[in-house]
Amino acid sequence: MRQWVSDLALGVRLALGGGRTSWVRLALTGAGIGIGVAVLLTAASVPTVLSERAEREALGAQVTGGTADAEKASGDVLYSTMWFTAYRGESVTGYFVKGSGPDAPVPPGMSRVPGDGELFASPALRALLESPEGGLLRERFPQRVVGTIGQIGLNAPNDLLFYAGDATVKEDAETAVVRFGGQVHERTLDPLLTLLIMVGVVALLFPVLVFVGISTRLAGAERDRRLAALRLVGAGALRVRRIAAGESLLGAFVGLAVGTVLFFVARQFVEDVRLLGLSVFMSDLTPSLPFAVVIAVLVPVMAVVTSVVAMRHTVIEPLGVVRRAKPVRRVLWWRLVPPVVGVVALISQSGTLGGPQNNASETVVIGGILMLLLSIPVLLPWVVEHAVGRLRGGAPSWQLAIRRLQLESGTAARVVGGVAVVLAGGIALQSIMASAASQVEDRPQRPADHSRIVIDMREATTEVAARTVDLLERSTGVEQVHTMRDLVFTGASEQFDLARVGTCEALRAQAVLPSCQDGDSFYVEHRSAYAGGPAPFKPGQKVTVNPKQDADGGQSGPQWTIPQYTVVTAPDDSLGYRPGLLLTPSLARDLPLAAGRATFHVMVDPDVPDVAEHVRNAVASMTWRTYTSYFGEAEVAQRVKEFQGIRRGLLAGSLITLLFAGASLLVLALEQVRERRRPLAVLAASGVPRGALSRSLLWQNAVPLLLALVVAVGVGGSLTVLLLKVISQPVVLDWPGIALLSGAAALLVVAVTVLSLPSLRRATGALGLRSE
């Protein structure tokens, strides 16, 4: 045991000795591993972010008097009506509230219930309202801001949330909140989304591990010479391995420390960062303990295992000092094991996630993905060695690069190997996402009509409706306002249908009518999306008009007979055309329209800047009664919302991984120049122009990169095909996406080469040559 400690200590001493050179090497290793650790810690924080959010969401859940969960409401209640609005594409959500007494439940994150005309805003909303950019939004919130909603009442720092006191809020059981706080909901995800997350997590995190492994092998040639010198003075093979492990351990621990510091420093600024609309609270970004422990153990273990395995091919023999043997030719057979195992694993899961069922073994699927991605860094050195072995001739820079690669291509292959893994993961991820998008978003999204804004209004009395029209007509950019009243008819056996009442001009905004005059009625047909729904009421059929304007309002309203109508077809049901009856005003004279819902179709000039904001502001005084949207703006289903959230998360992760790959690549490229500074200096001294050396450096990265692209596209494509078979989807490769990713990877390598040129210049400068 003492010997072990002594050997490890000697390794540490060797890693620290050597003055500036050793420190630079240690700093590069620490930076390489540190960046990886920081990314891993960020990933390890995702479960905490999600669970903290879910807990806060549960804390803020409203238990209303109308629900089974509510206790017998003996004390005060909080009447609350939700309201959505939007501001320049950002969603603003809030509640208009009114306490029934002093003991009304207080929403989480607030000190008290706001009184009439008072507003509690989230920090982001408050900042927006106080900023010049929020000028238009301020008009919508005339209330006095009396407080800020604390973190416990928010999902994320960028939430635009408010609670506004409003004396006009409806008082009924459905709006009466007896308390806040509910159960944390277990999220059960669609199998397809589960697979997407699996691919995403593996594809994003595996490259990080690859880079951590590669970083531990920085300055391998120097280490080999050092260890050979130790062998010469009598250190046994096992001891040399222990000493090498000591060296790697130091790098790993420095990397762990650097990564942890980096993570906690970056964490201070996380609330200011918004990536694809996502933001997190600093306190949420806390690595989950089990994952943090795994990282703390995994990184040093990986460092040691990688460096010891790497020594397998390096002849750490005493003669390493004086004679460098020709490197051993790489063999293929064992390198084929990971891809074969991966392919077999994924084939065994074919169809298990097809349709709604989930019979897949997550372990096998993840294992298969891991194995296929692992095959890239395993196969690449062999591919590069054999491919460059056949290259000949060319310009001096090309010849220098090729000869160098023929002598030792391992480092270059490792440098681009990590990028290739990112690329293959990206290809698979993009293709699965494209496939998932077509499956999840079963109806293609069409752009909304930005020249027409629809305002839905609850409790639209005649006066309120008239005032609304007046306000809208005076608003900037508004050309015309069409008012329609909404009704719900209920027939026998719970059959119901919708009707809309308006002038012919207004109804024409709703459907294409052949001809229209007062007294006419039309029926907009249900489209395929509604196929299988209730059959329309027949002319002459007796129905009950539901005064509550909803489907389950009972049979308490007045009776009415469906008039003769003309069937018309909506031009496109996905663009806001609602099926149901369209009635001109004289037909609805006896119907109770005054207490019902109203819809305003506001025709606007879309070229007027912020026209939608002006329209929203115009009806802001109606507060909770209104909901504004563009005509044809589809309501997004929960599944689609989840998919879009995952897609945003994965894209954000891809961006982080790509940045990480770039940073790691730069570290590796700098180390490559540093390791080869002696031959580079000698070449410069013997008259090789710097331009030729720079181009040679580019070729040394570009040739392996080209080969890496081929391997990455092959493996990424195979992974896509196999995963699409797992979810029983037709095999379609996203070629434009592949081209884009490949181009990005190529650009990354060129950028990294350019950034490493100053280091090359230093190495080949007069001073560099002298110090060598």
Place this chain on the structure above:
Amino acid sequence: MSDTAPDTTPDSAPDVAADITPTEPHTTPVLTPHPAPAPAPAPARTLLEAVGLHKSFGPTPALDGAGLSVRPGEVVAVMGPSGSGKSTLLHCLAGILTPDKGTVRYRDVELSAMGDGPRSELRRTDFGFVFQFGQLVPELTCLENVALPLRLGSVKRKEAESRAREWLERLEVADVADKRPGETSGGQGQRVAVARALVTGPRVVFADEPTGALDSLNGERVMQLLVTAARETNAAVVLVTHEPRVAAYSDREVVVRDGRSREMEPIT
């Protein structure tokens, strides 16, 4: 293991190790400015003997039946033109390379039959090495470099460094003790290497072109110090060189040509 298996198993290591127990390091001798006179006639028993060595690197033969014997305390120069196989012969003698054919026996123990562990121990205790360059660990100071073989042999740091310092003083490079090899001159570096080769009190020092990278003045001084110190500690020296001036420090010369060795007439 079967009876016929070569004696390379770890089980056999203790016997071999017992057979090659290092001598106690000598107390600090006083160096004389010139090489000490040759010792009394060498005992008949051979310390290190190579017979019929063959070694090829790929299709290129390096040794073709070469042989050499070294008696305790004698200085043997291995000479020959570049590429003649003299370094390969030295590496085979030191157990660094294993010959394709032929035997190398050190104190009646066959080196090629020894496992890596015992051979490493042999290099640490009984052998010392001085090469043309590159054998010092650049990350360690000169003092740490000299102390390294002792530290690897589990000698405590203080003691190891104290003994290392004595050897640095004997080789007149005590002033570079705290410098790294890269910060010393070529001559100083080689003297540090000689100190490291001798610090464990080896029975054989293998020197491969030890003055090859030095000017003549420095080369002379390094050779004087090496040979004097070796004689004082009764260590044999196998000296590979192509310079007659360096070979003049030896008791006898062996010429290697085309992988075959030939004993020269004794130096008078």
